[in-house]
Amino acid sequence: MKDSPITSFIKKYFLHFNALTLSEAAKAYKYHIQNDGKMMVTLAGAMSTAELGKILSEMIRKDKIHIISCTGANLEEDLLNLIAHSHYKKIPNYRDLTPGEEEDFLKKGYYRVTDTCIPEEQAFKKLQKHILKIWTRAQEKSERYFPHEYIYQLLLENILKPYYDIDSEDSWVLAAAKKNIPIIVPGWEDSTIGNIFSSYCMKKIFQPFLVKNGIEYMIFLAKWYQKESVKHKIGFFQIGGGISGDFPICVVPMLSQDIGFHSTPFWSYFCQISDSTTSYGSYSGAIPNEKITWGKLDKDTPKFIIESDATxxxxxxxxxxxxx
Incomplete structure (x- = not known):
């Protein structure tokens, strides 16, 4: 197959330093997939609001990603972008905003994420209204699901379709729902929709039991890893730091050290895109070799860290x- 313009550009010009690491990481990812490997991608930060879904969705459709770990914010913000994009406000001069101008955004119902403001009424309120119905239905049927499974129900039942505000092909969560790939959402209660669910629990409308929790996610992930690692090598591609990466990478030492499944394979590929400075005690800034001592990666695992902007x-x- 002939190289695309971007592939050719990277091969010709990305020859040293961070650029070379990017090129080598991309080449190793491609080799991993071509050799029947599977890949976990983890999403921290505000990747959904940064519209990474435009290309991430295609990676999912083309079977280059097989499982995702993300923050609750990335899970919901892909949907918010799907149903309310035209109502967003772009703030190119966000660095120049005064505290008073920031307060004005709040009063007008806009929540800023760097250069983008998400509208409360057209985005959060709309999603809240429909997820409430899904939670209520589960409660009436005495059923309980993971956070991403409730989102999958919203999408696969076309409940949000009348509100689509972008090309639905650009939604990575919708692409994942259609492929039914697993999504791990550690710390989901930290998201806006998680906060809303917590408020309903405090008001005695729901019980926390209605949404499966982080321990259950870890057990789910462990069973998935055990099943898939028998047939495939499994790689780990981490965008940013935080819980979306720290949580799932621990499944390997948990299986091998805490349960005693000593034959559990290490992650077979590791790459992290991070702008976190390597420093004392930093998890997000820790170099990959540190993960060897924790039983996550092998000394021979292909390892890359690209210190740059993930967008x-x-x-x-x-x-x-x-x-x-």
Missing amino acids: IVAPLIFAYILNM
Whole structure:
């Protein structure tokens, strides 16, 4: 297959330092998939509001991603973008905003994420109204699901379809729902919709039991890893730091050390895109070799850390892998 313009550009010009690491990480990711490997991608930060779904969704459709771990914010913000994008406000001069101007956004119902303001009424309130019905239905049937499973119900039953405000092909959560790939959402209660669910519990409308929790996510992930690692090598592609990466990578030492399944394979590929400075005690900034001592990676695991902006780096790597 002939190289795409982006692939050719990376091969010709990305020859040293962070650029070389990007090129080598992309090449190793592609090799991993071509050799029947599976890949977990983890999403921290505000990748959904950064519209990474435009290319992440294609990675899912083309079977380059097989499981995702993300924050609750990334899970919901992809949907918010799907149903309310035209109501968002772009703030190119966000660095110049005064505290008073920030307060004005709050009063007008806009929540800022760097250069983008998400509208409360058209986004959060709309999603809240429909997820409430899904939670209520589960309660009436004495059923309980993971956070992402409730979202999958909203999407696969076309409940949100009348509100689609972008090309639905650009929603990574919708692409994941259609493929029914697992999504791990550690710390979901930290998200806006998680906060809303907590408020309903405090008002005695629901019980916390209605939404499966983080321990159950870890057990779910452990069973998935045990099943898949028998047939495939499994890689780990981490965008940013935080709980979306720290939580799932621990499944390997948990299985091998805490349960005693000593034959559990290490993660077979590791790459992290991070702008976190390597420093004393930093999890997000820890170099990959530190993970060897914790039983997460092997000394021979291909390891890459790209110290740059994920909104620039991830689309380039994905385009290389897709040969777009």
